[in-house]
Structures are given as structure tokens and as C-alpha cells.
Amino acid sequence: QVQLVESGGGVVQPGRSLRLSCAASGFTFSSYGMHWVRQAPGKGLEWVAVIWYDGSNKYYADSVKGRFTISRDNSKNTLYLQMNSLRAEDTAVYYCARDRPWCSGGSCYPGAFDIWGQGTMVTVSS
């Protein structure tokens, strides 16, 4: 079945780095854009980053730009989020999600998150 499984979360000190992974199965990973979305404890959802199906385009939320890097390895069906210079406000559950694009005039753009992983918790604390 279609599935996304995140891993790599944990407790990390402020200023340190962490890399999250998201293993995809049950669909042709290389055909889909992918997102990271996070949720701080007791708070709402926050979009973090998107990567095109072939890795050609990447966009980030202002809150993580310059510190986080989204990437993918289509040969391993895996999505990554490299998080550097972590801050206390980065503490959250991090979800990976598959993109369902919308298309117009022969071009397609990021749209809905139609499949979500179960999330991995990242805690930034000294």
C-alpha cells in the first residue's frame, strides 16, 4: 500500500544539526513532488519545504530558509530534510507528504498533500 515512513527525529542541542528521512513505498516516488510539514506541540500546521519530482526546484518557508535543505534520492525512494543551526522554535513533529499537483495550460504546480507519513518528533533543547 501507499506509505511514507519518517525517521531521524530525536533530541538535539540548539545550534546542532539533524537529518530526517522519509521512505516511500507503494507508488512511483520519482513521479511526485514531496513536502515537509511540521507541527509544534499544541500548535497548528506549518508548511516547511517542497521539492519537485526530479529535484529541479526547491522552495522553503521563510522561517527555515538558509538553515534547512530538502533533497531526495529517487533511486532509494527517499526524501530528506537536512536541518542545521537548529533553534528551540524548530521543536515539532515533522511530517513528509506527497504532492498532488494542479495543472493548467500544460504546466503543473504544487497542490494538495494527499499522502502523509506518521511524523517524527524533533526536540531542540539544551
Next chain:
Amino acid sequence: SYELTQPPSVSVSPGQTARITCSGDALPKKYAYWYQQKSGQAPVLVIYEDSKRPSGIPERFSGSSSGTMATLTISGAQVEDEADYYCYSTDSSGGVFGGGTKLTVL
């Protein structure tokens, strides 16, 4: 980026119609999406591209959008629909969620 505004809470009795609104200046030009999140679970897509329903989502869930406001309607809300609901829309370089609405059905 811009903001999407939702009411913090909506409450209905079982069988009544629940309406959750989402307002944003870009909505006349951008699609709205709706997600349901039950306690301790990952979100689930319930409406995409303003009014389309993914397979497996009950027909009582519907969406509409007019001007700067999108609306999620749950016709005949059931106890199991109690959850947090988030609207989402895209902008030129990513996306933004609304603050979320807690739907109480009791």
C-alpha cells in the same frame, strides 16, 4: 507570503451542518485545500482544489470558494467528525496554512 484566517472553534450537534470558513486575500486566485486532523494522528486531505473530494472521503464533506473566502461544509456532522480542520493554499514559492478550527460535535 500571506495569511489565511480561520475561526478558532465551531460547535454543532450531531446531524447538524457545520461550516468552517477560511479567508485570505489570495483565495480568488489560488485553490483552497482542507485537512482533517484527529487527536494524535497525521492530517488527512478532505477537500482539494476548492471543492473536489478525494476517494474515501464521505459525501457529507464539501467545499466551496467565493472571493476571498473558502468554506468547508460538513452536512449532517457526526461525532467522528470531531477534529481540528486546517485550510491551506499555495503562494508563489510555497504554501500557508490557516490557524486551524477545532470542530466539536456534541
